[in-house]
Amino acid sequence: MPMFFTREDSMRYAIVGSGAVGGLYGGMMAHHGKDVHFLLRSDFDHVRENGMRIDSVNGDFVLSNPNVYQRPEDMPRCDLVIVALKSTNNAMLADTLPKVLADDGIVLTLQNGLDVEADCVAAAPGHAVMGGCCFLCSNKLGPGHIHHLDYGRIVFGGYEFIGQVDRIEKLGKQIADDMQASGIDANWTEDLPAARWRKLMWNVPFNGLSVVLDASTDAIIGCPASRTLADRIIREVHAGAAFCGVSIDESAIEKTMRHTETMVPYDSSMRLDFLNGRPMEIEAILGNPLRAVERRLADRNADSAEKLAHPMPSVKMLREQLQFLDSRPDTASNLSG
Numbered sequence: 001m002p003m004f005f006t007r008e009d010s011m012r013y014a015i016v017g018s019g020a021v022g023g024l025y026g027g028m029m030a031h032h033g034k035d036v037h038f039l040l041r042s043d044f045d046h047v048r049e050n051g052m053r054i055d056s057v058n059g060d061f062v063l064s065n066p067n068v069y070q071r072p073e074d075m076p077r078c079d080l081v082i083v084a085l086k087s088t089n090n091a092m093l094a095d096t097l098p099k100v101l102a103d104d105g106i107v108l109t110l111q112n113g114l115d116v117e118a119d120c121v122a123a124a125p126g127h128a129v130m131g132g133c134c135f136l137c138s139n140k141l142g143p144g145h146i147h148h149l150d151y152g153r154i155v156f157g158g159y160e161f162i163g164q165v166d167r168i169e170k171l172g173k174q175i176a177d178d179m180q181a182s183g184i185d186a187n188w189t190e191d192l193p194a195a196r197w198r199k200l201m202w203n204v205p206f207n208g209l210s211v212v213l214d215a216s217t218d219a220i221i222g223c224p225a226s227r228t229l230a231d232r233i234i235r236e237v238h239a240g241a242a243f244c245g246v247s248i249d250e251s252a253i254e255k256t257m258r259h260t261e262t263m264v265p266y267d268s269s270m271r272l273d274f275l276n277g278r279p280m281e282i283e284a285i286l287g288n289p290l291r292a293v294e295r296r297l298a299d300r301n302a303d304s305a306e307k308l309a310h311p312m313p314s315v316k317m318l319r320e321q322l323q324f325l326d327s328r329p330d331t332a333s334n335l336s337g
Contacts, residue, residue, distance in 0.1 A: 010035055011178060014078035014100045016093075018043065018052075020138040020269065021110055022084030023146040025154070025184060027054045030063055032182035037067040037075050039096070044070040046143035055141075056148035058183060072099040080175060083109040086273070087116050087284035093123035101127055106171060108156060110134050112203055112269070113284025114196050114292060117159040128168050131192050132156030133199040137266045150264045153185040155199075157192035197241035198248055201256050203285050205233035207270035208318040211280065211325060218265035221257070229314075231257060236312040240293045243311045270322075280326050286319040 011034075015026035018038045030036040031054075040047055052063040069075045072095070081100050083093065097107060097120065107120045108130040117131040137150035156175075158168045172188045179186035189195050209220050209230060220226045234256050241248050270280050290312060297308055310316065 011079045011174070012076060012102075013037065014075060014081040015039065016072075016081060016083050016096055016100070017085035017089075019084065019140045020146060021134055021136065022082060023052065023140065023144070024054060024056070024136070024138050024148050024152075025084070025110070025134075025179070026082065027052055027061075027063055027066075027146065028184055029179065029182040030066055031061050034178055034182060037069065037078060039072055039075060039100070040068050040070060043143040044068060050144060052144045052146075054146050054148065056146075057150060058148070058152070072096045075100050077102040077105065079105050080171075081105060081107050083107060083111060083120060085111065086269075086278075087111045087113055087119070087281050088279040090116075090119040090123075093119055097124040097127075106130060106168070108132055108175070110154065110156075111284065112199070112207075112281055114200060114288040116284050116288070121160045126162065127160075128158070128162050128164055129160035130156055130168070130172060131159045131196065133195045135199065135202075137263055139267070139272065149266060153187065154179065155187050155189050155195040157189040157195065159192055193244075193246045194241075194248055197237065197244075197246050197289070198252060200241075200285070200289055201234050201237045201248070201252060202260070204237050204289070204315055204318070205230040206260060207268045207281075207285055208233070208315075208322055210268040210271040211274045212318065212321050214271075216265050216267050216271075217260055217263065221260050227257075230260075233314050233318065236315050237289065239311040240289055240315070244292050244296055274325065280322060282319060282322045282326060286315060286322065290316060290319060 013029060013034060013036045015022040015036060015038045018026060018040055026036050026038055047068050052066050054061055078100055079102050081097060101124060106128045107124055109117055109120050110132045117129050120129045133155050135151050135153040138146060138148045141147050161168050176186045176188045206217055209226060213220060213226055220230055234253050238248060238253055273280050293312055300308055
């Protein structure tokens with residue numbers, strides 16, 4: 001494998017987690033002629049026989065014969081492995097990534113939450129890792145069937161450079177070019193923490209409240225009481241980022257509310273997981289930013305006798321409510337019934 005790819009080189013992509021995120025982006029890249037290989041589990045037989053169907057606001061298409069595999073050891077070694085699993089399934093990464101990555105391959109995780117890249121670093125030692133945020137409304141309707149409703153932007157950047165800063169930035173921009181040529185609004189950033197916290201300003205309130213309030217985004221934003229609550233939580237996440245040394249322009253608060261007003265009515269991924277009895281990404285989306293804030297609080301209290309107020313009290317309460325609901329699998333059927 002070459003140490004550096006040029007724009008004329010063809011990169012080989014693996015998609016680990018071919019659902020609402022990986023299925024859409026990987027499908028778009030394969031549809032535009034990129035060398036893409038999908039790791040599938042329960043959908044393998046269906047997709048092998050029927051192909052992969054993408055219904056999108058940007059145009060529907062079917063991949064009639066995608067490169068699909070049921071086991072990582074059957075896949076070719078890939079230059080970039082895109083991890084689009086739910087973070088609740090990260091235990092499988094240690095068995096998967098070493099079997100799929102080329103010798104100098106890179107991992108790009110498109111999972112929700114903060115510091116989710118750490119699991120990829122642990123599963124693929126010696127490999128560079130990137131992280132990305134997807135500003136996307138997309139659901140999986142059935143085996144090999146993705147419904148893209150709105151948006152679609154990716155912002156990604158380097159996380160674990162392993163001494164290869166120039167190479168990672170070069171490859172990041174090439175990956176962005178490949179994605180853009182496939183109709184994906186992909187953007188390289190040199191400030192991944194800011195991108196992560198910026199996405200949390202939507203994910204924390206609207207994923208969390210959608211479960212606790214049993215409501216879609218349009219219902220939350222349309223009720224004055226829940227709208228006020230969402231706004232308060234967004235402001236707390238913004239304050240949490242600043243407390244951790246991550247600067248995000250204050251205008252992002254109003255933009256988050258405005259974008260939610262204009263997006264199509266949408267059931268968040270966390271609500272769909274809850275209603276279908278699947279584990280929710282509570283720790284990645286709420287727990288990790290809370291722990292980051294609490295570490296900073298502990299550091300500051302060690303230097304000062306002054307007791308500091310927690311900058312995200314409503315987020316703490318929301319996490320505790322979600323943990324309660326997650327511990328009671330019968331609750332989802334009662335809410336949906």
